[in-house]
Amino acid sequence: MTDKSLYLTTTIPYVNASPHIGFALELVQADALARYRKAEGWTVRLQTGSDENSLKNVLAAERAGCEPSAFVADNARRFHELQTALNIDADDFIRTSSDPRHRPAVERLWRACEASGDLYRKSYAGLYCTGCEQFYSDGELAGGCCPEHLTKPEEVSETNWFFRLSRYERRLRTAIETNELRINPPSRRNEVLALIKSGLNDFSVSRSSERARGWGIPVPGDPEQTIYVWYDALGNYLSALGYGEEAETAALRQFWLDAHRREHLVGKGVTRFHAVYWPAILLSAGLPLPTTIHVHGYVTVDGRKIGKSNGNAVDPLPLAADYGADALRYFLLRHIRAHEDGDFTVERLEAAYNGELISQLGNLFNRILSIAAKQKIVVCVRLDETDEGKVSATRLAVKRAMDTASFHEALAAVFDLVSYANKRVVELEPWAIVKALNPAAEAERFELETRLLTSFAALGGLLREIVLLLAPFLPETAETLTRQIDILGGAAPSDVKIVPVFPKLN
Incomplete structure (x- = not known):
């Protein structure tokens, strides 16, 4: 284990629209933590990027009358510009649709899980929210609507590849209870443990290529299926380190395999993906777990989550230009309580x-x-x-x-x-x-x-x-x-x- 090495990541946001202030919060949190650790003498790699292999990106491109590749490239550029506007000292920015490191890494991760016997085909019918890129059960809906987007999910019936999440229920619970995998704050840790204790169901990790509009990474050996965007996106934490290369890279060794800390900063809406699905995929692939997952709340307007699909997005770029990067950083870091929702005006x-x-x-x-x-x-x-x-x-x-x-x-x-x-x-x-x-x-x-x-x-x-x-x-x-x-x-x-x-x- 490398002494005092830290791999710190943000989530990679969908690029179906320009960035909003909710993601700016996560960026400045990550940057502040990275700078603080560097001042303590740590070797830090701060990683961010854009999530582009998503059906919602394709649908947004269709509405805009654009080809998906041009559409996501334009919005990814705006997310990259946000780093400059907020004075973010990131070491890398990975684009999942075009970076040559990404597809080989996701394919390698898939084959590793397949070799462990954790991938299988199954016919499935369920309620799917395209905004979340997630299936929901009836009990998880709020008045029949997605709890995040307040829209009715569509009924989907198809044959997909599934991941044996149920196999890792005990191992995940032990990792979290012993703080091998630390979830911060404790309230989120308790939520994840309650979810695991209620029983974990296997989850779909592919979509039909037809429904994916031919966009995304094909399942190795099954071109009629596309790898599920979350399985794809989570792989960015490894692909940016060269996991897909034939020879082990120095970055992969230093910042994942031997790193003292592997920490993810995530919003509360994606806790399940990072604290349950992602660790299980890593265990299946024979890779070390993250050491810490820091969960933050939402930036809200009048108590409602800011979001591109909610119609209340606040653009951080003009705010940084008008008030200065540090003024906006200060507000987000001090006046939005780190683990709770906070209103912006x-x-x-x-x-x-x-x-x-x-x-x-x-x-x-x-x-x-x-x-x-x-x-x-x-x-x-x-x-x-x-x-x-x-x-x-x-x-x-x-x-x-x-x-x-x-x-x-x-x-x-x-x-x-x-x-x-x-x-x-x-x-x-x-x-x-x-x-x-x-x-x-x-x-x-x-x-x-x-x-x-x-x-x-x-x-x-x-x-x-x-x-x-x-x-x-x-x-x-x-x-x-x-x-x-x-x-x-x-x-x-x-x-x-x-x-x-x-x-x-x-």
Whole structure:
């Protein structure tokens, strides 16, 4: 096992439409966690991509009057652009319909499960939601409708390939109960265990090529069947590492076979696929399980899930352009509780921008660094003994929060330190010392100058700690503030203009 190596993935979204803010939430969560682990000294690979071999993508292309390949390529490009807009430092982006790594890996995964005796053909009739790409039983429906999309599923009857999920019921339960496979938060863990204990049924892992419109990866040895989009899509976590290649790749060895941690970030609506189906497929193929599955809630509008098919999608690209990537990152990470649903409105975003980013964080740095630049103060930036306890407690609170992917708690702890630092500014009153210096007698000047330099050294130490803690969440802001703090330590010209990192809204 490779020490301190982390393979961290987002889900890969359907590209039947442009990205919405719900997926932006998952991206910034993953990026913040990846950056935090890198700062701890971990070797991290952050993986994302687009899920393109889906019937819903084909149907959306037909409605748009486009060929599926051109349609999914255009939308996949928009998802890729979202990474730049949100300052996501991903290592790879895999497209399941066109990346040459993907099909060989899915075919290899299929053959591995087949060799284990876990794939068989069976005729089946059931209720299918194309939006979810999932069969539902009558008991799982809400008033006869899909609980996710609130639409009536269609009746489907055909012969498919099935996976023997029932064979892995005991093994999955043991893995979760012993935390070999950790599901975070505990409430989701309990839901998955309850599902397993109620009994697992084998599930369909193919669709007729006719119903799939000829789109997707054919079942090896059975071209009249297409591999089920979820079996296909889950395989991206391996295909991106070169699982389909004949010789074992270094990436596969480092980030899956020998990785210290293999972690997936997923929305609550796809927990079953990642915490039950995917681990069972891996066990069948003789591959290691994920170590952790972090489950987040939904971004909502008026309490209703944001979704392309719900008609209430919010485009994150113009929001990032108008308010800045870090402002949008901040709102999503702090004001959407990590494991729960949270409402988005522009009004809430602007309230957080004005009341927290400008008034608390921006004001703290501006009033200290503006005086330092004007007075040409250069000090040895250091943490004062008075502040060490508070900073240590904050670091620990952030670490505990990040270990459970509780991003809102981590940022709350950082902003508690911001509040503490603002109080320290009031206590030390550097502006009052500067004001007293000009008319002071020679005998008093030495004492005042000493107090001023000591105050700025201590305040600079607090600012530097805040920047280090903020860096995973607000990377661009942290980089700018680091350059400004360098004025205090003489590492940057003293005449550098201090510009607010969060300008006032028009």
